[in-house]
Amino acid sequence: MMYQIQVKVMPLKELLDPQGKAVMTGLGNLGLGSIKDVRIGKNITLQVEAASEQEAKKIADDATKKLLANPVMEYYEIHIEQSESAG
Amino acid sequence: MMYQIQVKVMPLKELLDPQGKAVMTGLGNLGLGSIKDVRIGKNITLQVEAASEQEAKKIADDATKKLLANPVMEYYEIHIEQSESAG
Numbered sequence: 001m002m003y004q005i006q007v008k009v010m011p012l013k014e015l016l017d018p019q020g021k022a023v024m025t026g027l028g029n030l031g032l033g034s035i036k037d038v039r040i041g042k043n044i045t046l047q048v049e050a051a052s053e054q055e056a057k058k059i060a061d062d063a064t065k066k067l068l069a070n071p072v073m074e075y076y077e078i079h080i081e082q083s084e085s086a087g
Numbered sequence: 088m089m090y091q092i093q094v095k096v097m098p099l100k101e102l103l104d105p106q107g108k109a110v111m112t113g114l115g116n117l118g119l120g121s122i123k124d125v126r127i128g129k130n131i132t133l134q135v136e137a138a139s140e141q142e143a144k145k146i147a148d149d150a151t152k153k154l155l156a157n158p159v160m161e162y163y164e165i166h167i168e169q170s171e172s173a174g
Contacts, residue, residue, distance in 0.1 A: 002123070008130050023131075023154065032150050036089070037134035042097050044110075047124035063119050067110065 003048045003056035003083045009076045010041035011071045044068055053080055090135045090143035092168045096156045096163045097128035131155055140167055 011017045020038040027035050046063065050056035059080050069076045098104045107125040114122050133150065137143035147165050156163045 013142055027150050027155055030153050034136045035133050039132045041130045042132040045126045046122050049123055058123045059110055059121055063114050066117050069120045
C-alpha cells in the first residue's frame with residue numbers, strides 16, 4: 001500500500017522565529033496589521049510504501065528524526081492523509 | 088477574537104521540486120528507500136485578530152495572496168485551527 005503522509009515541522013514555541021517576525025512586519029506594511037503573530041515552518045509530503053498504516057507512520061517518524069527535523073530547534077507532527085494500493 | 092490559522096503552501100504538482108528530490112535521495116542513502124516521493128513546502132501559522140471566522144479567513148487569504156505564496160509556482164490551503172477571546 002502507498003500512504004500519503006504530511007509532516008509538519010515548526011520552530012519550537014520557546015524560540016524566536018526571525019523569518020516569521022520579518023514576514024509579520026511586511027504584512028503590517030501591507031495594511032494587514034490585524035495579523036498579530038507569524039511563525040514559519042516546513043510542510044513535507046511523503047509517499048510511503050508500507051504494509052500497514054503503523055509501519056508507514058514508523059517510517060515517516062524515522063525519516064523525520066534522521067533528516068527532516070532538528071529537535072533542538074523544531075517540533076514536528078505526523079499525519080497520515082490517505083492511502084491507495086500501489087499500482 | 089483571536090484566530091489561529093494554518094496556511095500550507097506547497098509546490099504545484101506539475102512542477103519539479105528539486106529540494107524534495109534531494110531529500111528523497113538522502114533518505115534512500117539512510118536506508119529509507121520505501122519513501123517513494125518527497126515534496127517540501129511551507130507551513131505558516133498566523134494569529135489573526137478578527138470579528139468573525141469569515142473575516143479571519145479573508146485576512147489570511149489576503150496575506151497569502153499578497154506575500155506568503157507565489158501562485159506561479161505554489162498552491163495553498165488555509166485552515167482555521169482554533170480561536171480564543173483576545174485577552
